[in-house]
Amino acid sequence: MQSADTWDQVDRYITERLIPQDPVLEQALASNRQAKLPSYDVTPAQGKLLQLLVQMHGSRRILEIGTLGGYSTIWMARALPRDGQLVTLELDPVHARVAKANLSLAGLEERVELRVGNALDQLAEMEREGVEPFDFIFIDADKPNNPGYLQWALRFSRPGTVIFGDNVIRDGEILQEDSTDLRVQGVRTFYDLLAAEPRITASAIQTVGSKGYDGFVLGIVTS
Numbered sequence: 752m753q754s755a756d757t758w759d760q761v762d763r764y765i766t767e768r769l770i771p772q773d774p775v776l777e778q779a780l781a782s783n784r785q786a787k788l789p790s791y792d793v794t795p796a797q798g799k800l801l802q803l804l805v806q807m808h809g810s811r812r813i814l815e816i817g818t819l820g821g822y823s824t825i826w827m828a829r830a831l832p833r834d835g836q837l838v839t840l841e842l843d844p845v846h847a848r849v850a851k852a853n854l855s856l857a858g859l860e861e862r863v864e865l866r867v868g869n870a871l872d873q874l875a876e877m878e879r880e881g882v883e884p885f886d887f888i889f890i891d892a893d894k895p896n897n898p899g900y901l902q903w904a905l906r907f908s909r910p911g912t913v914i915f916g917d918n919v920i921r922d923g924e925i926l927q928e929d930s931t932d933l934r935v936q937g938v939r940t941f942y943d944l945l946a947a948e949p950r951i952t953a954s955a956i957q958t959v960g961s962k963g964y965d966g967f968v969l970g971i972v973t974s
């Protein structure tokens with residue numbers, strides 16, 4: 752049985768070999784720490800994975816729910832073509848301010864629209880604005896609202912849209928059907944909706960690394 756320390760060291764090993772040092776991404780993480788944002792950012796290896804998925808898929812329009820300091824945003828937005836767009840939603844104005852500065856340092860102000868407010872309200876507002884469907888949707892905000900986010904993601908999808916969700920294993924706590932943790936219940940309902948939804952085909956992958964034991968859901972909208 753390997754320990755969390757091994758997972759962390761292996762994550763470093765992977766990062767040192769496969770992820771080129773990048774002053775902008777490193778500065779973004781430093782700014783997030785400096786501003787005392789919670790360290791919920793994806794890891795470098797996960798950020799690169801997000802970027803590869805966006806590249807593989809040829810996504811031109813990305814929706815991110817849960818910006819924090821914009822670390823995952825930078826990884827994904829950099830894989831967009833010049834005329835691509837990423838819309839990212841963040842509730843906390845302090846997080847949003849740090850993210851704005853990080854995105855500006857990354858030179859991504861034109862390609863990224865950061866909308867501040869409750870994501871469920873922002874999504875309803877986007878629908879009223881007649882938003883175009885997205886190609887790739889990353890769900891990574893407050894987990895109790897995951898069921899609502901999935902429903903909006905479907906509304907903003909077209910056949911072929913990829914839906915990617917973070918933190919869907921939670922140290923294995925998702926097994927606890929009677930959990931009083933609303934995040935666990937949000938994620939469990941998210942799985943139930945995916946299971947019952949004929950318009951999505953999905954899988955989930957368990958991960959270990961510097962953020963411990965967690966995982967991702969990956970789905971594709973079929974119709």
Ligand code: SAH
Nearest residue numbers: 791792793817819822823842869870892893
């Ligand atoms: N995707 C980021 C991490 C996001 S952490 C990265 O990997 O770099 C989750 C974020 O969701 C936090 O910044 C939190 O403030 C935000 N959040 C929480 N509840 C929210 C809500 N109701 N609407 C929008 N954002 C919310």
Ligand code: DHB
Nearest residue numbers: 791792793891892917918
């Ligand atoms: C939490 C949220 C995240 O998005 C994450 O990647 C890790 C932890 C949390 O709310 O605990």
Ligand code: MG
Nearest residue numbers: 791891917918
């Ligand atoms: Mg997360």
